[in-house]
Amino acid sequence: MKTILIANRGEIARRIARTCRARGIRVVAVYSEADQDMPFVREADVAVAIGPPPVAQSYLNIDAIIQAAKKTGADAIHPGYGLLSENATFARKVEEAGLVLIGPRPDVIERMGDKVTARRTMAEAGVPVVPGTEGGVSGEEEALAEAERIGYPVMIKASAGGGGIGMQVCRTPDELKKAFATVQAKAKAYFGDSAVFLERLIERPRHVEVQVAADSQGNTVHLFERECSVQRRNQKVVEECLSPSIRPETRERLSDAAVRAAKAVGYTGVGTVEFLVDEQERIYFLEMNTRLQVEHPVTEMVTGQDLVDWQLDIAEGKPLPLRQQEIKARGHAVEYRIYAEDPTTFLPSPGTIHAMTVPEGEGIRVDAGVEAGNVVTPFYDPMIAKLIVGGPTRETVLEKSRAALEMFRVEGIRTNLPLLRALLDHPEFVEGRYDTQLLQHFQMDGGIRR
C-alpha cells in the first residue's frame, strides 16, 4: 500500500496518519467544512473537502469518500472508529471500487453488527452470553416459566426497543406478573411491535474487553484485556490495561473466550470482544467491535506494540508480527478521555479553544485532535483528546496521572478535566475496585466538590 485515505477526523485521523508516515505511506485526509482548520487536515499529504458539517453530508457520505480515494490514487481506506467503521454497505462499496478496506470482511461486520445474530453465533461457539430467551415470549405463563429457568432478577425488554425505553427489572414472579402487560403495551405504543423477551439482569457489572488480532493465514491472538467500567451515559471515560480487579483465572477465561469468538466468525484484522463480568466473575459476551477502539493506546503501552501497524500488515496479507507466547504485558497504563463538556452535568460545551497546554514526559502520551485556536463545533463527538499514562505499576501510573492532569490545560471551553482530577482521589477508583456504577457513586459522594 502506497497511499491510504483516512475516512475519519480529529485525534484518530492524526494517530492513523502517524503510523502511515512511519511506513512511508502517503496520507489522504477527507474533511467537512467545519474541520478545515483542524490539525489532521493540515498534516495530511493531500486533503479533500467532502461536504458540509453534518456527518450525513460529509463523513458518512460513502460516494464522496470513495470518489476522493479514486481521485487521489489511494489503494486503501482506513475507517478509524465510529462513523463508517462498522458499516457493511460501506465495506462492500469500497471493495467494489477495487480498494482495500482496513478492517474485517463486510459479511463479518454485518454479522457482528446485528445483536441477535452476534449472540446466537457466540452461544453456538461456546462463548458465554447473558442468559435469556432466544426469541420473544408470547404470554405471562411462558414469561414466568422462562424467568424460572433464567433466574431472577430478570429484565423484560421490547424486542424492537432501544435506548432504555420499554425495559423493566423484575426481581420476583409477582413483579414480573405486574410488569408484563405494561411492557408489552409500551412496546406496542413506542415501537409498533408488542414482542418482548427476557434476559437476566447482571447487577453491578464490570465492563471488560479483550483486544484480538487475526491475519488472513488463520492466526488469531489476544493482546490482553482492558477495564472500561468508568462510564457516563454508557460512554467510556477512563480505561485501564490490565484490569485492576479481575482474578488471573478470569483473565484467562476472558482471553480464551475472545479468541474463540474471533475464530467463530472468521475474523481478520484487529478487533475487540466486549464482556460483562459479574460479582462472582462470571463472564458474558456483550458485543464485538470490528474496528480499532478509542482506548487502543493503553494496550499499545503495555504490550509495546503499534496496533495500527498490525492493521496495515494484516491488510497487506502479511502474517501477524508476533505469536501468542511472544506477546507480553509489562506494567500498567491508564487512558483519560478529555471531553468538551461540563464536568458535573456532562452537557456539551462547544466553543473556541483559546489556549491549550499538554503534559509531556516519559510514559505520557497525548493523542489530541485539536490545538489552540481551533473551534470545537457542535457537529461531532465531544472527545477532543486522550491522555495515556504508563508505568511499571498501577500506583506509579496514578501518581504520574495526577501531575499530568494538573499540567493539562484547555482554556475557552469547559472540559471534564476537573472530574478526571477528582476521580484520582476517589477511594473506589484508587483501590481499583469499581464497576460501571463508579461515576454515579462518585457524583453521589459530592463529585468534583470533594
Place this chain on the structure above:
Amino acid sequence: MKTIQANMAGTVLQVLVKPGDEVKSGQDVVILESMKMEIPIAAEADGKVKSVPVEIGSFVGEGDVLVELE
C-alpha cells in the same frame, strides 16, 4: 417581550410549540442537538408563543432566539 434562547450552539432537532400556544415555565419548547446529544430547551416563564424564528435543521449559536413570547 420575553424570548427563549439557545444555551449552546447546536442544530434544531425538534420544535415543540407553534405561534398561539400557551407555554408554562419549565416546559420544553425546542430540542437541540449538540455533540451527538439531545439538549431540551425549556421556557423560563409562562407566556403565549408569538413566533418561532427557527425550524428543524436550523443551526443556532449560543444566545440565539429560539422562541418569542408575547
